[in-house]
Amino acid sequence: LLANTADFDPQANTVAYADLQPEDRYMLVRFNELVKEIRQDYDQYNFIEIYKALMNYIITDLSAFYLDFAKDVVYIEPEDSLKRRSMQTVFYQILVGLTKLMTPVLPHTTEEIWQFLSEPEEFVQLAEMPEVQELPGAADLLAKWQTVKKLRSHVLKALEEARDQKMIGKSMEAKATLYLDEATKQVVDELNVDLRLILIVSQFGTSQKLLKMRQVLTVKLRFKSHLLKEKFANDAEWRRRMLVVTNTSQPYVLAVLQSLQSIIRKQLPKVLKKNRAPLDLKGRVYLKKLAHN
Numbered sequence: 001l002l003a004n005t006a007d008f009d010p011q012a013n014t015v016a017y018a019d020l021q022p023e024d025r026y027m028l029v030r031f032n033e034l035v036k037e038i039r040q041d042y043d044q045y046n047f048i049e050i051y052k053a054l055m056n057y058i059i060t061d062l063s064a065f066y067l068d069f070a071k072d073v074v075y076i077e078p079e080d081s082l083k084r085r086s087m088q089t090v091f092y093q094i095l096v097g098l099t100k101l102m103t104p105v106l107p108h109t110t111e112e113i114w115q116f117l118s119e120p121e122e123f124v125q126l127a128e129m130p131e132v133q134e135l136p137g138a139a140d141l142l143a144k145w146q147t148v149k150k151l152r153s154h155v156l157k158a159l160e161e162a163r164d165q166k167m168i169g170k171s172m173e174a175k176a177t178l179y180l181d182e183a184t185k186q187v188v189d190e191l192n193v194d195l196r197l198i199l200i201v202s203q204f205g206t207s208q209k210l211l212k213m214r215q216v217l218t219v220k221l222r223f224k225s226h227l228l229k230e231k232f233a234n235d236a237e238w239r240r241r242m243l244v245v246t247n248t249s250q251p252y253v254l255a256v257l258q259s260l261q262s263i264i265r266k267q268l269p270k271v272l273k274k275n276r277a278p279l280d281l282k283g284r285v286y287l288k289k290l291a292h293n
Contacts, residue, residue: 001095002116004074008088010118015082015089017135022193024090026145027066029138031057031094036132038101047105054102062094065149069200097130147187148198151178155199175203 017025034057041049070087077084096117103110103124114124121127155176162168176199180188185206188195196204 001091001098002113004071005088005092005095007079008085008092010092013080013085013088014092015086019082019086020089021083021086022191023066023070023198024086026141027061027090028093029135029141030061030145031090031097032133032135032138033142035097035101035130039129039132042104042129050101050105054098058098065152069197072200073197099124100127100130103127144187144191147184148191148193148195151180151184151188152198155201159201171200172202174201175205176201177205180206 017028020028034053037053038050041047041053070091073087074084074091095113096119099110099113099117107125110124114121114127119127155178156171159168159171159174159176162174163171168174176195178195188206196202
């Protein structure tokens with residue numbers, strides 16, 4: 001956070017809450033919830049819960065989620081672009097707030113951090129604790145982003161499986177197509193979030209084709225299949241793309257990559273026809289029919 005706010009002037013570059021990008025607005029709301037929780041714990045001298053809350057927020061919300069994709073934005077976007085300044089606004093506010101929240105338990109560390117911040121108080125010990133803000137639509141925003149984060153976890157799992165099987169290197173080599181149910185699609189549309197950024201893929205799209213079928217076959221192919229590897233051994237396009245359908249906890253919310261439908265439609269029946277007995281493969285092919293929604 002310090003490194004990516006070195007060129008940020010809070011007086012000149014701060015973006016108003018209403019103008020923040022969707023992901024930045026969510027992170028500010030989420031931090032506001034943390035402030036509320038930790039202030040209550042300080043009032044009750046509940047220091048172990050303060051430690052747990054801080055660790056969970058820094059590891060789960062910041063490191064594993066927000067900073068995972070935000071670092072690319074602040075590095076690539078033009079210096080004074082709205083997207084970059086929006087993200088830096090939230091970076092800076094979280095940085096200042098975290099420094100204040102940690103001061104009672106880490107006074108020396110926070111004092112060192114404070115010297116790099118553009119705050120009016122000379123010492124962090126003279127600064128007040130961050131106040132809980134009344135942010136419009138906070139509860140609704142938190143609920144909707146839980147849906148997005150759950151969807152993201154399914155996609156990341158599919159990407160990791162492809163990476164383990166050497167189908168892709170970095171996630172930016174992939175194109176993701178999401179098959180969303182109506183409720184999830186509505187949430188994504190209302191948030192107006194750039195899922196390509198959130199999922200950390202180079203290309204992204206949605207489709208509802210599978211939702212119109214009376215039955216949907218969900219397939220999970222494990223890529224140690226010698227038959228499939230031999231079949232496509234010389235196909236550079238195949239090696240570059242992943243063939244995974246993720247059977248999620250919400251039926252019909254499937255994360256797949258480019259060419260999935262055509263490959264399954266053309267190639268899978270041949271594989272199954274040739275192998276009527278249980279497939280003699282290291283990885284098995286699973287087929288499961290889902291009832292009509």
